[in-house]
Amino acid sequence: MSVRSDFHHALETLQQDLLRMGSYVEEAISLSTKALLDQDRQLASQVIANDDRIDRLQHDVEERCMKLIALQQPMAKDLRKISSAWRISLELERMADNACGVAKSVRRIAEQPYVKTLVNTPIMSSVCQQMVKMGLDAYLQEDIELAIKMSDLDNQVDALYKHIFNDLLQLMLKDPSVINQATQLIFIARYLERFGDHATNIAETVVYLVTGERKELNP
């Protein structure tokens, strides 16, 4: 095989691993939300236990990115291809951490009846899941428009967060006995909001990959 086709083969393997990481992350956020809705402590614990495999995969991707740069000395766009893979692996790892954060809060409140029906949180979670998919699609297809469309979804996530936060604050003011649980529900919304921020970082990485310019989306 030529050096060039070695490079492309290694890049493809990296991209497959990012897709795998992405599907783990989607699963983590979807299961932690299911654990929240079903008040399922055991499922929440499973999400937390699964986080290890994402961390290991991220370290593996990171090391292969470095070695690939050292061995192939790619420049310009090719270099950005690898650095983007590396960056995206980091963002996915942080997104998985946020999913774990949700699961940890779920474990703290799963045994109490909920003080309100959770409507906006699962919506927020499904927008987040959509963002992971769109972000990885935008990366693989180097599609800036899709990346920007994805980062626009972060406005929805932010709006939902504010809504949930204010709702829960009002609820606490009316009935202080719910404070403990409401605080955890605020934390959960906040983890999802951070999740959206990391997804937006993926969109920014796609713009950098294609154009070589750093541009802040949704500052």
Next chain:
Amino acid sequence: MSVRSDFHHALETLQQDLLRMGSYVEEAISLSTKALLDQDRQLASQVIANDDRIDRLQHDVEERCMKLIALQQPMAKDLRKISSAWRISLELERMADNACGVAKSVRRIAEQPYVKTLVNTPIMSSVCQQMVKMGLDAYLQEDIELAIKMSDLDNQVDALYKHIFNDLLQLMLKDPSVINQATQLIFIARYLERFGDHATNIAETVVYLVTGERKELNP
């Protein structure tokens, strides 16, 4: 200059930039805490405005790391030296983001009289500042013991967080009129707690740099 001394010169410049980033981060967390204690909205806004220079420096460090790997093809320990510089620059950037988070919460509550005297939050902040210094020292001196000592401080940070969280929860339960402010004070403590986590990641990076092993400190 030989290739080898080029490498060392480039590495030194990277390290100087990390020190500069570290001093910006220390300043950010120290000023945002001062803004909190003095109820100084303007100072909080300044911390937020200063964040740009840290982001720019991080991007610059990142690009130089990649080019250095491509040009010099370092292997083993030398490769880890660069990848560690890269990772640490990212952690510092996230720590600065957490300092900004503190500043943003300060802006939301600076105009109200505080519901309690803030004792533990400034202590938490000063432990965090100490962690930045120790982490960068441990990195420069490749001192694993110092890195582990630093990551032990994260236990103090976590304990302070729990203390602050429980205090504020009790306060809200007693007097629901403080809920709004107390929630922001919990967020501030949480940003500091995240700050400590990123500092611990720096300690883990030092262990990886020296030993080549990934080890989770304070899991």
